[in-house]
Amino acid sequence: MFESLGRTVARHPRLTLAAWAVVAVVCALLALVGVGGQNLFDRLTTGEPVVPGSDSARASELLAQSDTSGxxxxxxxxxxxxxxxxxxxxxxxxxxxxxxxxxxxxxxxxxxxxxxxxxxxxxxxxxxxxxxxxxxxxxxxxxxxxxxxxxxxxxxxxxxxxxxxxxxxxxxxxxxxxGTSLIVSAITDQVERDLTTGEAIALPVALLIMVLVFGGFLAAAMPIVGAVASIAGGLGALVGLSYLMDDLESSVVNVVTVLGLGLSIDYGLLIVSRFREELGRALGDDEGRSARRRRGDGAVVTALVTTMGTAGRTVAFSALTVGVSIAGLLVFRQDILRAFGAGSVAVIVFAVATALTLVPALLVLGGRRLARPSVLARVPGVRSVLARTADVASEEGAFSRLAARVQRRPWWVMGGSLAVLLVLASPLLHVELRNSTTQLLPMSSPQREFVRVLAEQYPASSSPSVVLVAQTGEADAAAAVPEIEALDGVASVDPPTVRDSVVVIGVRPDSTDPGGAVAQEVVQGLRDLDLPFDAWVGGQAANQIDFTDALFDRAPWALGVVALATLVLLFLMTGSLLVPVKALLTNAVSLSASLGILVWVFQDGHLSGLLGFESTGGIETYVLALVIAFAFGLAMDYEVFLLSRIKELHDAGASNDESVRLGLQRSGRVITSAAAIIVAVFAGFVAGELLVIKEVGFSLAVAVLIDATLVRLLLVPATMTVLGDLNWWAPAPLRRLHARLAITH
Structure with missing residues (x-):
């Protein structure tokens, strides 16, 4: 299948390129110009993420239905x-x-x-x-x-x-x-500005890293072209999603875009790197340095077909594992998590499609020039740098030597790596979850300042942070006020007001933090009251409690589905029972370390001055879910990159230790280069000012950095060395099943 796709693209590279140009332009126009005068950013909304059918959501619905004011x-x-x-x-x-x-x-x-x-x-x-x-x-x-x-x-x-x-x-x-309209506008405008800022930083840095990896601009530009087309396609998909969903949260655009950008470059990097390796093998060193591209060049076609049958298959398998990880978000009830899941799956489809069609078409058009040294290699100072960074097809090198050192003391390396990861994960023990609103805006935002001044100087004119919405008469509601005033944490209670078919009682906690511990205590106290009428509790703290409860209620299902799918996919790839289990466990520890650092920075407030934010006292609830889904998917991405090479060598007859050592040598440069690029991409979005985007960008950059260094270069080789030949063990029935259904090169 993948070899056939490679031959097809090789026969029609210009047609493939033209088709992608049309798709990218149409999708970009849909997103930036829009339909009927509304572009993508006009269709975005913002507000507290809610749980459909929850107590707080019902309170919000009744308040909205009974509000007759303009x-x-x-x-x-x-x-x-x-x-x-x-x-x-x-x-x-x-x-x-x-x-x-x-x-x-x-x-x-x-x-x-x-x-x-x-x-x-x-x-x-x-x-x-x-x-x-x-x-x-x-x-x-x-x-x-x-x-x-x-x-x-x-x-x-x-x-x-x-x-x-x-x-x-x-x-x-x-x-x-x-006012509400200006707050919404401030957040959506900030999303657009942060998106521009992130891409302006990420794309040049990514290009520079790939120039160092490939030794020239021609090969380096190809994954970037694929990434640009993928981003355009992803934005177009989000336009369609905005019509399918009642409310598309503004931050979905940034998060989905940064994921598409990172994955597109990752996949393009793997394809281009393997193609250059195969082209050099097909041409031979001497011919590769001097030959010019010829139309219908058999060496180029052979290299592309081999690349598609190996790296292309790995890319597709990797995209499948990442997609499965992120699709776990669709299990949750919260609309915002479902939007993140659906949008991310759409952009993953575009990322893998560009890597398997657009980038190969560019490779065919580049032809033998990709095997020749770049003009940059003639510059004396640059030449010495590229000699150390540009990709090389060598059986021995820095990564194989590192693996050999790890294999001499695998138990020590494994124990030390786990100890470091567990220490980094320790702040996770005191994590607090928040559902913030205007606190997500930068500290310099006029709307954030407006809300602060209103709450501090005009408390009677500001809305109460906790609201009881009751279906009863005004007299019955008034009779309940003394009982409400007696609750712990209540500072005052507003007189009941009749609004259409409901009575609204504003409750003001003895705290200015609308989502803090005092407000949450008041919400729980209100819900525990035995009132003689139907009532629902709304407000930030109530919504925060409901969102967190719903998250943990569905989390076992989401994690179970993702874990099972990952085990099955990795088994079909490796034929092993232990390697998939090992992958799940190491990824879980790595993910915990990343979340621990997230809590240490954004909840505890460390690095707030450097990163330019003010801690809300917790981590945004849906950010936790996003980081788990995305970071796990990216970890599986690099796991597949590494395992595919190790498995390829083991199938060719190499021993377990030799497969691990040479597999790390052949994939280590790609993994570290891809990780450096994706860290740069995520770090570019940390430069934005919207807090939720900072949290996502920072945590994913840290997750990738930890995974591509401590985990892939040390922990995985150590554990695979300790397990030895058990890495490839499976019961006889599963071996027969793998023989029939295996996903192999």
């Missing part, structure tokens, strides 16, 4: 004494200007009330420290979407001009304009 924006005026003489008169023209915007139904500030700031009803609109006030603008709820967007834009612009209008009365007045 969209609103709020101006926080700072640096102003509300009692300043002439302030009310100075504000009046600005208020009238805002009220004239089509669609505005009310403009409220302390000065529209009788007696102004002296009226007790004005207190919620006045800053607690006496240094500012609020202007709240509400729109008509019946506005169409386009009219509402236009009205929000006009109101925002006019509210921003209010502080300047007060300059004669209160020089130095400043303002912050905020």
């Amino acid at each position: 969209a609103s924006l709020t101006l926080v005026v700072q640096g102003v004494d509300p009692a300043a003489e002439g302030l009310a008169d100075a504000l009046e023209p600005a208020r009238a200007d805002v009220a004239d915007v089509p669609g505005v139904v009310s403009v409220i500030d302390p000065f529209v009330l009788p007696e102004g700031v002296e009226n007790p009803a004005a207190a919620p609109l006045l800053a607690a420290d006496g240094d500012g006030f609020l202007v709240v603008v509400e729109l008509d709820p019946a506005l169409a979407d386009d009219a509402e967007d236009a009205a929000l834009h006009d109101v925002e612009q006019r509210l921003r001009e209010v502080p300047a209008a007060l300059d004669d009365v209160s020089p130095g007045a400043t303002g912050l304009v905020g």
Whole structure:
């Protein structure tokens, strides 16, 4: 199958290239221009990830259904004494200007009330420290979407001009304009900026690493071309996914893109590296240095067919194992995890498709030039560097020597590696999970500052962090208030308000952290109350508890499916019973170490200054699930790269220790190069400012770094040496099964 695909591509390289150009351009246009005036980024949403059917989700649904108010924006005026003489008169023209915007139904500030700031009803609109006030603008709820967007834009612009209008009365007045629409816009805009930043860093660094690996730009550019086409295809797939799902979380775009970029380059690197090895073998050293490419070149076709039958099969198998690992996210109930799973599987399909068709087509067009030294090799200083970094087909080298040292003391190496990994994993013992909202924005974000100021200076105007939504009468709800006030952690309870068919009771915990331990204690206390009516608890802490419970409820199923599929696939590849089990155990320890470092950095706050973030006191709940799925998949990626070479040598008659040693030599350069590239890709996204993207990028970069060094270069060779010939053992029935179903070169 793979050999036939190689022959087909070799016969039609330009047609293959043209087809991919069309696919990439169409997908890119769909994502960046869109359909009906909406591009991909216009269709993204943001908010707390919820669990469909949960207690907190039901509370949110009832609140949304009973909310008859329109969209609103709020101006926080700072640096102003509300009692300043002439302030009310100075504000009046600005208020009238805002009220004239089509669609505005009310403009409220302390000065529209009788007696102004002296009226007790004005207190919620006045800053607690006496240094500012609020202007709240509400729109008509019946506005169409386009009219509402236009009205929000006009109101925002006019509210921003209010502080300047007060300059004669209160020089130095400043303002912050905020609201739900602006918070959503801030997050989605930050996603787009972070995506651009990440790619601007990752692609040049990846190209530089591949120039060092291949010794020239021609071979190095081929995986990059495949990655660009894969990213375009992945973004196009996300456009389709946005129509299939009600809400597509904004961070899905960044995470899926970075995965596609990394895998595309990994797979392209493996294909190009093996092709150059096979082409050199087909041409011979002397001819390979001097010959020019000829149309229909038999050596080129032979090299490509052999590459597709070996590395191509490995790439397809690797993509299958990565896809299975990430598809485990589809088992969960949370829409955001299902979106990550579906989007990632789609981009993996594009990554493997470009590696098996587009990159081979480029190799055919490059032909024998790929076997000749690059122009860079003629530069004296560069030549000495490339002599140490460029790929070489050698049976002995740095990796085989490293494996030989490991094999002399395998027990010590295995024990030491495990000890280091367990120490790195230890912070995982005190992990806290969070579902943050505006805390994900960078510290410099005006919307994050707006939410902070509103909570600290205008607590009565800010929404309570815990909400009880009850289906009962106002009198019955009021009767329950004393019982609620008596709960541990409750600072105050808002009077019950009737909204359509429900009564809403706002509960304010004795803490400013909406997802912290105090808020969670209040939620649990509310849910434990024996109320005489149906009630649901909502808010960040409630949603956080429900999300975590649902995550751990389905985790055994997801892990079981992934583990079983991985065992089966690796058995079909190796024919061994122990190698797949060993792979699962070593990957689990490696993954735990990566998560431990994630907790140490982002929960405990270490490196916060260097990485530019403020700890929320925990790890985002869905980030934990993503890192487990993605890091396990990438670990299996490198496991397959290494095992395929070891298995190839063992099948050819080499002993176990020799297969491990030479297999590491033949695959070590590819694995470390691929790991360096993917670390650079993930690290590029750490440079973004959205916290959840920082967490994912950092943790996956660390996971790949640990796996490609400590695990692949030390732990795996040590364990395979300790196991010896048992590596290839399987019961007789399984050996017969493998003989019929084996996935081999």
